[in-house]
Amino acid sequence: xxxxxxxxxxxAELGPELxxxxxxxxxxxxxxxxxxxxxxxxxxxxxxxxxxxxxxxGEDGDTGDLDPGDMSxxxxxxAVRDIEEVEDLEALLxxxxxxxxxxxxxxxxxxxxxxxxxxxDDGEEEEVEAESPEERHPELDHxxxxxxxxxxxxxxxxxxxxxxxxxxxxxxxDVSREMLGKARELMDxxxxxxxxxxxxxAVLVGDDxxxxxxxxxxxxxxxxxxAEDDRLGRFRHKPYTRIFCDMARWGGDPGExxxxxxxxxxxxxxxxxxxxxTNNGRDLSALVQAELDSGLASDCSGLYIEDAExxxxxxxxxxxxxxxxxxxxxxxxxxxxxxxxxxILCIDNPHxxxxxxxxxxxxxxxxVPDPDPDxxxxxxxxxxxxxxxxxxxxxxxxxxxxxxxxxxxxxVVVAMGxxxxxxxxxxxxxxxxxxxxxxxxxVGVTRGIVTGSxxxxxxxxxxxxxxxxxxxxxxxxxxxxxxxxxxxxxVQHKVGMDDSDVIVAINTDPDARIRDFSDYFIEGDLFEVxxxxxxxxxxxxxxxxxxxxxxxxxxxxx
Amino acid sequence: xxxxxxxxxVPDFREGQVSFDEDGHLERGKTPTVMNPNDKFALRAALQxxxxxxxxxxxCSMGPPGYENILEEGMRDVYADDLVLVSDREFAAxxxxxxxxxxxxxxxxxxxxxxxxxxxxxxxxxxxxHTGPQTCWGLDRPVLTHVISLDIEPENxxxxxxxxxxxxxxxxETVEAPLPCFVVTDPEFEPTYRRAxxxxxxxxxxxxxxxxxxxxxxxxxxxxxxxxxxxxxxVGLDGSPTIVSxxxxxxxxxxxxxxxMVTPDDEEGMEQVLEEMTPFAGGD
Numbered sequence: 001x002x003x004x005x006x007x008x009x010x011x012a013e014l015g016p017e018l019x020x021x022x023x024x025x026x027x028x029x030x031x032x033x034x035x036x037x038x039x040x041x042x043x044x045x046x047x048x049x050x051x052x053x054x055x056x057x058g059e060d061g062d063t064g065d066l067d068p069g070d071m072s073x074x075x076x077x078x079a080v081r082d083i084e085e086v087e088d089l090e091a092l093l094x095x096x097x098x099x100x101x102x103x104x105x106x107x108x109x110x111x112x113x114x115x116x117x118x119x120x121d122d123g124e125e126e127e128v129e130a131e132s133p134e135e136r137h138p139e140l141d142h143x144x145x146x147x148x149x150x151x152x153x154x155x156x157x158x159x160x161x162x163x164x165x166x167x168x169x170x171x172x173x174d175v176s177r178e179m180l181g182k183a184r185e186l187m188d189x190x191x192x193x194x195x196x197x198x199x200x201x202a203v204l205v206g207d208d209x210x211x212x213x214x215x216x217x218x219x220x221x222x223x224x225x226x227a228e229d230d231r232l233g234r235f236r237h238k239p240y241t242r243i244f245c246d247m248a249r250w251g252g253d254p255g256e257x258x259x260x261x262x263x264x265x266x267x268x269x270x271x272x273x274x275x276x277x278t279n280n281g282r283d284l285s286a287l288v289q290a291e292l293d294s295g296l297a298s299d300c301s302g303l304y305i306e307d308a309e310x311x312x313x314x315x316x317x318x319x320x321x322x323x324x325x326x327x328x329x330x331x332x333x334x335x336x337x338x339x340x341x342x343x344i345l346c347i348d349n350p351h352x353x354x355x356x357x358x359x360x361x362x363x364x365x366x367x368v369p370d371p372d373p374d375x376x377x378x379x380x381x382x383x384x385x386x387x388x389x390x391x392x393x394x395x396x397x398x399x400x401x402x403x404x405x406x407x408x409x410x411x412v413v414v415a416m417g418x419x420x421x422x423x424x425x426x427x428x429x430x431x432x433x434x435x436x437x438x439x440x441x442x443v444g445v446t447r448g449i450v451t452g453s454x455x456x457x458x459x460x461x462x463x464x465x466x467x468x469x470x471x472x473x474x475x476x477x478x479x480x481x482x483x484x485x486x487x488x489x490x491v492q493h494k495v496g497m498d499d500s501d502v503i504v505a506i507n508t509d510p511d512a513r514i515r516d517f518s519d520y521f522i523e524g525d526l527f528e529v530x531x532x533x534x535x536x537x538x539x540x541x542x543x544x545x546x547x548x549x550x551x552x553x554x555x556x557x558x
Numbered sequence: 559x560x561x562x563x564x565x566x567x568v569p570d571f572r573e574g575q576v577s578f579d580e581d582g583h584l585e586r587g588k589t590p591t592v593m594n595p596n597d598k599f600a601l602r603a604a605l606q607x608x609x610x611x612x613x614x615x616x617x618c619s620m621g622p623p624g625y626e627n628i629l630e631e632g633m634r635d636v637y638a639d640d641l642v643l644v645s646d647r648e649f650a651a652x653x654x655x656x657x658x659x660x661x662x663x664x665x666x667x668x669x670x671x672x673x674x675x676x677x678x679x680x681x682x683x684x685x686x687x688h689t690g691p692q693t694c695w696g697l698d699r700p701v702l703t704h705v706i707s708l709d710i711e712p713e714n715x716x717x718x719x720x721x722x723x724x725x726x727x728x729x730x731e732t733v734e735a736p737l738p739c740f741v742v743t744d745p746e747f748e749p750t751y752r753r754a755x756x757x758x759x760x761x762x763x764x765x766x767x768x769x770x771x772x773x774x775x776x777x778x779x780x781x782x783x784x785x786x787x788x789x790x791x792x793v794g795l796d797g798s799p800t801i802v803s804x805x806x807x808x809x810x811x812x813x814x815x816x817x818x819m820v821t822p823d824d825e826e827g828m829e830q831v832l833e834e835m836t837p838f839a840g841g842d
Contacts, residue, residue, distance in 0.1 A: 137789060237700075298685070335683065343802070438838045519817060522831065533835070
C-alpha cells in the first residue's frame with residue numbers, strides 16, 4: 001500500500017505532497033499506483049524525478065528532476081535548457097499550469113518547446129547552447145561568484161519610452177518639459193516606422209507632484225505614473241531608485257524571472273528611459289540602470305531611433321557576422337572634454353538583455369514643446385511599499401545657492417582657452433587684467449580649462465571653475481565684445497558665444513577653427529599680445545600696444 | 559578609519575599634450591595619460607579624513623599595467639598609503655556598469671573593507687559620472703554625491719556633508735549618513751584644516767607621501783580577474799551593455815564671419831581692433 005494515493009491529488013497538489021517522501025521504495029509504490037490509476041504524464045514525471053533524486057546512482061535523466069511547484073521561475077529557465085524532449089516539456093508546462101500557473105514560467109517552457117520544435121522542423125543542427133560559466137572558466141571558483149549585481153532578464157518584452165520628470169521647489173524643471181517634447185517626437189516617428197502604438201510614459205516622484213500630471217500629458221505623455229509620499233520631498237538616491245525600478249518592473253521580481261505584466265501595460269520593462277543630466281537626475285539614471293542591469297549614455301544632446309548594423313561579436317554572438325538590431329536608441333554626446341561626439345548604443349547580449357536602453361539629456365538640448373490642452377492621457381498611481389530603511393541618508397538642511405558667476409549682461413567678456421598652457425597662472429592673470437580695463441567685463445574659460453589638469457596659483461584658481469565655463473555645457477552669452485585668447489574654437493564653445501556683437505580672437509595658429517567665427521583674428525601669442533592690449537586699452541593709444549609687443553621678443557625680424 | 563579612493567587614468571587634454579590624427583580623432587597612443595583631474599578632489603577628501611581621524615588610504619584604479627604611473631602620481635601629488643591596480647585583459651573596454659561591478663568586487667576583496675570610499679565626479683574622457691554611484695549600488699551603501707565639504711564623526715558613526723544640487727536654480731543640501739558609506743566629491747570640494755595640529759599633520763603627511771612615491775611599487779598590489787573571482791562574461795567588453803557605435807570629430811563650424819587677419823606688429827590692424835575695444839574701456 002503506497003503512503004499516499006496519487007489519484008486523490010491533482011498534479012499541482014501532488015508536488016507538495018511528494019516533497020516529504022524521500023524513500024525510493026515508497027516512491028516506486030506511488031508511481032506504480034499512478035500508472036495503474038490515471039497514468040498522467042505530468043504526475044509520472046514528477047514521481048520519477050523524485051525517484052531519480054533519491055536513487056543512489058541516479059544518472060541524469062533526460063527530464064532532470066523537475067517539480068515546477070518547487071522551483072523559482074529562474075530555476076525553471078535554467079532547467080528547461082537541459083531538457084531535449086518536447087514531450088517532457090509539455091508535461092512540465094501542464095504541471096506548471098496545474099500548480100502556480102505563472103505566466104513567466106510558462107513562457108520560458110513554451111519558448112524551449114518552440115526552440116526544439118523549430119530545430120526539429122528544419123532538420124538542422126540545433127544552435128549550440130551557451131557553455132556554462134564553469135565550463136568556460138574553470139579557473140574561477142563559481143559557487144562563490146553569485147553575480148548578485150546582475151538582475152538581467154532574458155528574452156523579455158519591452159515597450160514605451162519612459163521619461164523621469166524631475167521637479168524642484170514645486171515646479172517641473174524645464175529639462176523635464178524638453179524631454180517630454182522630444183520623447184513625443186521620437187515615439188511618433190517610432191510608431192510610424194515600426195507600425196506600433198507604443199507610448200510616452202512620464203514618471204513623477206515627490207511629495208506634491210500630482211499637480212503636474214496634467215502638464216505632462218499636455219506636453220506629450222500618454223501615461224503619467226506618480227509616486228507621492230511625505231518622505232519624498234527631496235531627492236534621495238535609494239528610495240527614488242527603488243521606486244523608479246519598481247515602477248519599471250511593475251512589481252516583478254527579477255530573481256523570479258521575467259516580471260508579470262500589469263493591468264495598464266503588457267511588458268516586462270520599459271524599452272527606453274530618459275533622465276535629465278542634472279546632478280540628481282544623472283545619479284538616478286546611473287542607479288536605476290545598474291539595478292535594472294542595463295546601460296546608458298550620459299549627457300546626450302542628440303537622440304534618434306533606428307536599426308543598427310552591429311558586427312561586435314559580443315553582441316552578435318558570432319565573430320565575423322553582422323546582425324541588425326532594430327529599434328535602437330542612438331544617443332549622441334560630446335565627450336573627450338568636448339573634442340569629439342560619440343554615439344552610444346545600448347544593445348542586448350545573446351543571453352542577457354540590456355533593456356531599458358537609457359540616457360540622460362543635457363538641459364537645453366531640445367525645445368520646450370507647446371502644450372496641447374486637448375491631449376488625453378492616463379494617470380496611474382504607483383502603490384508599492386516605501387521602506388523606512390531606504391532613508392539612511394537624511395537631508396537636514398537646504399539652501400538656494402547664490403547664483404554662481406553670471407557672465408551674461410557684461411559688455412565685454414575675456415575668455416581664456418588652452419593657449420595659456422605654457423604658464424597657466426600668468427595666462428589667467430593677463431585675462432583678468434584685461435577684463436579690469438573695461439567698465440563692465442568679466443572673465444570666462446573654455447571647457448578645456450575646467451577639465452584640464454592645470455596647476456593654478458591660488459590668486460587665479462577661482463576663475464577657472466565650471467561656473468565660468470562658456471559653451472554648450474556652460475553659459476551662453478552674447479556680449480558687445482568677446483575676446484577669445486588662446487581658444488581654438490570647438491563647436492560647443494561656439495554655441496556659447498556666437499551671438500556676440502564683435503569677436504576678437506588671439507591665437508598663434510592662423511588655421512584655428514575660431515577664425516571662422518571671429519571678426520578680428522590677431523595671429524600671435526597671447527602672452528605677448530595681451531600685455532600690449534592691456535596697455536593700449538588703458539591709455540587709449542595703440543602705439544603703446546605695439547611697443548609692448550615688440551619689447552618681449554626684442555623687436556620683430558621683419 | 560579605513561579609506562579607499564577610486565581613480566582613473568585619462569588622456570592629458572592640455573594644449574601641447576593632446577594629439578589628434580588627420581581626421582580629427584584623438585590619438586590615445588600619442589597623448590600622455592594622467593590621473594583624472596577630478597579624482598584629486600576625492601583624494602584630497604581622503605587626506606582630510608586621514609589627517610583628522612588617522613587610518614589608511616588605499617588608492618585603487620582599474621586599467622592596463624601602465625596605470626601604475628597614475629597611482630604613483632596620486633601618491634606623490636596628494637596622498638596614498640597603499641596602491642591597488644585592478645588589471646587584466648578581461649577588464650578591457652568596460653563601460654560604466656562593467657567597471658562598477660569590477661570595482662565593487664575589488665573593494666570587497668580588500669583586507670579590511672573601507673569605512674569610506676571616495677570617488678571623483680566624471681572622468682575627463684568618458685565624462686559619464688556614472689561609475690561612482692554604480693559602484694556604490696553594488697556595495698549597497700548609502701551614497702553622498704556632489705560633495706563640496708565633509709565632516710566625519712567616527713565616534714557617532716556619522717558622515718555629514720554639503721552637496722550641490724543643480725536644477726533651474728542651484729541649491730546646497732546638508733546631508734547626514736551612517737558609516738560605512740560612499741562619497742563622490744564635486745570638483746568644488748574644499749578640504750578644511752581648522753586646527754593647528756591638523757595643519758602640521760597635513761604637512762608631515764605630504765612630505766611622507768612624496769618619499770613613499772619614490773618606491774611606490776613597494777606599496778603596489780595588482781589583482782586580475784582570477785584573484786577577484788570575476789566571470790569574464792560579466793566584466794570588460796563582454797559585460798558591457800553599451801557600445802560606442804561611432805566617434806565623430808566635432809564638425810568644423812561653417813564660416814559665418816570673415817575674420818580680418820591682424821599680426822601684433824600691424825599698426826593699422828591693431829588700431830582697428832582697439833577701436834572696437836576702447837568704447838568699453840574704464841574701470842580704473
